[in-house]
Amino acid sequence: EVQLVESGGGLVQPGGSLRLSCAASRFTFNNYWMGWARQVSGKGLEWVANINQDGSARFYMDSVKGRFTISRDNAKNSLYLQMNSLRADDTAVYHCARILERSGYYNFDYWGQGTLVTVSS
């Protein structure tokens, strides 16, 4: 079964940086779009960013544009999220997720368990 394991979360001060990683296994990583989504404890889901198979196309939610960078290393089957200028409202559990495309329709089909990012002084 597809496996996605996030790491790199933690406590960071406002204005600080973190780099999240997602190790993917049991599927051909470079065949798939990948993405990050986040969820504040007890609250709803929020899409953060997507990246295509070779990293040439990247899309971000407005509130993280210019602060976060999604990237991938297909040789290492890994997805990354570099987060700079972190703010308190970035506090959430961050999930990496695989994107399935079928006849032009896209959805997240596998999710990791997430890594907690807490932005606080």
Add this chain to the structure above:
Amino acid sequence: IQMTQSPSSLSASVGDRVTITCQASQDINKYLNWYQQKPGKAPKVLIYGASILEAGVPSRFSGSGSGTYFTFTISSLQPEDIATYYCQQYDNLRWTFGQGTKVEI
């Protein structure tokens, strides 16, 4: 694109028909998915392309709509359907989730 999902929560009896709606701030064709999230679990896609049932998902779940107005229906609510349901659009590959609907018995 903003997604307005309603209601935010509902309580229904086993066997009831349950309907959730999602309205997009602009035309998204049929680029809409519905997910189910149970406590402590990752979301699971139930419907993609607004109305296509994901393989293995019970037929009591259905979706309809296009453009800006979408509905998600559970035809006969079962105890295992207790969860939070989210719509999610992906026009132009920038995605947005609805606020979620918590379904309780």
